[in-house]
Amino acid sequence: MKLQRPIGTYDLIPEETALWAALESRVRAMFHAYHYGEIRTPIFEYTELFARGVGESSDIVSKEMYTFLDRGERSLTLRPEGTAGVVRAYIENGLAQKTPGAVKLWYFAPMFRYERKQKGRYRQHVQYGCEVFGSDGPDIDLEILLMLHQFYTSLGLTELNLKLNSVGTPECRPAYREKLVAYVTPFVDELCEDCRRRLEVNPMRMFDCKNETCQRILHEAPKLIDHLDDDSRGHFERLREGLDEYGVPYQIDPHLVRGLDYYTKTAFEMSYAPLGSQGVLMGGGRYDGLVSQLGGPETPGIGFGAGMERLILILNETGKTIQTGDALDLFLVCMGDRANRKSNEILLNLRADKICCERDFTGKSMRKQFQAADKLGARFVLMLGDDEIDRKKLVLKNLKDGTQAEFDWTPDLSQLKSAIRDNGV
RNA sequence: GUGGCUGUAGCUCAGCGGUAGAGCACUGGAUUGUGGCUCCAGUGGCCGUGGGUUCAAAUCCCAUCAGCCACCCCA
Numbered sequence: 001m002k003l004q005r006p007i008g009t010y011d012l013i014p015e016e017t018a019l020w021a022a023l024e025s026r027v028r029a030m031f032h033a034y035h036y037g038e039i040r041t042p043i044f045e046y047t048e049l050f051a052r053g054v055g056e057s058s059d060i061v062s063k064e065m066y067t068f069l070d071r072g073e074r075s076l077t078l079r080p081e082g083t084a085g086v087v088r089a090y091i092e093n094g095l096a097q098k099t100p101g102a103v104k105l106w107y108f109a110p111m112f113r114y115e116r117k118q119k120g121r122y123r124q125h126v127q128y129g130c131e132v133f134g135s136d137g138p139d140i141d142l143e144i145l146l147m148l149h150q151f152y153t154s155l156g157l158t159e160l161n162l163k164l165n166s167v168g169t170p171e172c173r174p175a176y177r178e179k180l181v182a183y184v185t186p187f188v189d190e191l192c193e194d195c196r197r198r199l200e201v202n203p204m205r206m207f208d209c210k211n212e213t214c215q216r217i218l219h220e221a222p223k224l225i226d227h228l229d230d231d232s233r234g235h236f237e238r239l240r241e242g243l244d245e246y247g248v249p250y251q252i253d254p255h256l257v258r259g260l261d262y263y264t265k266t267a268f269e270m271s272y273a274p275l276g277s278q279g280v281l282m283g284g285g286r287y288d289g290l291v292s293q294l295g296g297p298e299t300p301g302i303g304f305g306a307g308m309e310r311l312i313l314i315l316n317e318t319g320k321t322i323q324t325g326d327a328l329d330l331f332l333v334c335m336g337d338r339a340n341r342k343s344n345e346i347l348l349n350l351r352a353d354k355i356c357c358e359r360d361f362t363g364k365s366m367r368k369q370f371q372a373a374d375k376l377g378a379r380f381v382l383m384l385g386d387d388e389i390d391r392k393k394l395v396l397k398n399l400k401d402g403t404q405a406e407f408d409w410t411p412d413l414s415q416l417k418s419a420i421r422d423n424g425v
Numbered sequence: 426g427u428g429g430c431u432g433u434a435g436c437u438c439a440g441c442g443g444u445a446g447a448g449c450a451c452u453g454g455a456u457u458g459u460g461g462c463u464c465c466a467g468u469g470g471c472c473g474u475g476g477g478u479u480c481a482a483a484u485c486c487c488a489u490c491a492g493c494c495a496c497c498c499c500a
Binding site for chain 2: 007115205276281311370404
């Protein structure tokens with residue numbers, strides 16, 4: 001039996017990690033600019049945290065968790081999403097007491113869900129996201145959406161769709177739910193199998209059904225957005241005004257529910273429509289009851305999670321390219337044993353100045369060394385042979401334009417280094 | 426979890442009962458002090474895995490593993 005990676009996982013090889021590293025540093029820079037602090041929580045938690053935090057009725061908890069018993073018979077679960085663990089850490093570390101005002105946290109971390117593998121959907125995937133605690137006003141909702149809009153725009157992704165909804169509060173939602181169920185129940189025999197199930201589990205999901213009969217029945221059904229309490233409605237209107245004022249395009253989607261049970265008021269999602277179900281690259285919302293539900297003080301919260309794999313998929317799909325930092329500055333071509341022995345004198349010096357250098361380790365001819373330098377995309381070749389050693393000179397060739405220049409071989413290599421820098425880009 | 430399609434060289438794929446192939450990539454040479462272009466040669470395969478049918482299976486059948494697509498749902 002050949003060894004294979006587990007289902008739904010992937011390897012990142014160097015040509016891919018360069019892009020990942022570049023994107024990760026942009027994520028980091030974004031969160032820094034908005035003054036978020038990074039938080040790292042365990043990859044696994046006690047199962048109960050997710051069961052209580054994410055919600056027993058959610059698909060994530062009911063059928064997608066990687067759960068196992070450790071040697072002490074404790075039930076542990078590989079985290080399926082970021083929020084629950086961060087909330088737990090926020091409470092456990094008393095972060096509310098350590099910072100004035102709202103506490104802003106971000107993460108970049110692997111998540112695990114036992115799902116059928118598909119393109120853009122993995123059993124281990126990476127999400128970057130944030131959680132903000134202690135602010136119940138719409139200003140922070142707005143800042144998060146402005147941040148995301150700015151970030152994706154800076155990556156050249158302008159064809160994204162921001163969908164927005166308010167799912168109200170635990171005070172007004174049950175009343176609405178009853179109205180919806182009461183409206184639909186007389187038609188239950190006409191509903192498709194899925195919707196009959198949804199009617200029991202999560203009635204609002206019925207709005208997403210593609211079945212024509214179901215759509216017809218639901219067309220006249222009461223909408224949550226028309227049954228919000230005053231507080232939720234005001235919050236939602238303020239947020240919309242802010243988005244309009246700063247020119248962030250969005251569309252109201254009264255059917256946007258999101259799969260996790262903890263959301264209140266603001267819910268949002270960003271997607272790239274041509275990719276269908278895999279086009280959702282970010283989802284989030286407000287969860288004002290979650291902290292207290294997990295044993296902390298009454299604290300409002302809001303956050304989002306965004307998929308790295310989906311981001312890369314959409315960048316590829318739309319032909320966007322991102323500058324990566326893996327370019328090779330210089331390839332040292334060595335000729336002969338004396339040059340070989342001398343090579344480290346130069347390489348140590350250049351590398352100490354963070355100049356990315358490579359050389360041959362396989363005994364290639366000079367011609368082959370040049371070919372290798374070219375294939376590796378080196379900007380320069382530095383030649384080192386008996387002639388250079390005897391004359392105390394170094395010959396630098398620019399592989400982009402083919403020009404060549406000679407430098408004095410001084411101990412600090414300053415001339416050479418400035419040539420490499422100046423000819424750069 | 427449900428339904429469909431596909432697994433042949435590192436990659437993209439042809440071959441579809443009768444001696445495993447091409448392009449690209451990789452290695453060497455033409456070219457032992459100068460890359461890209463060109464030419465020549467070479468390395469590389471349990472034809473996903475296991476079983477069955479057959480004189481003979483990469484090819485047909487079954488199972489299994491994995492990938493892709495749709496659904497469910499999500500990042």
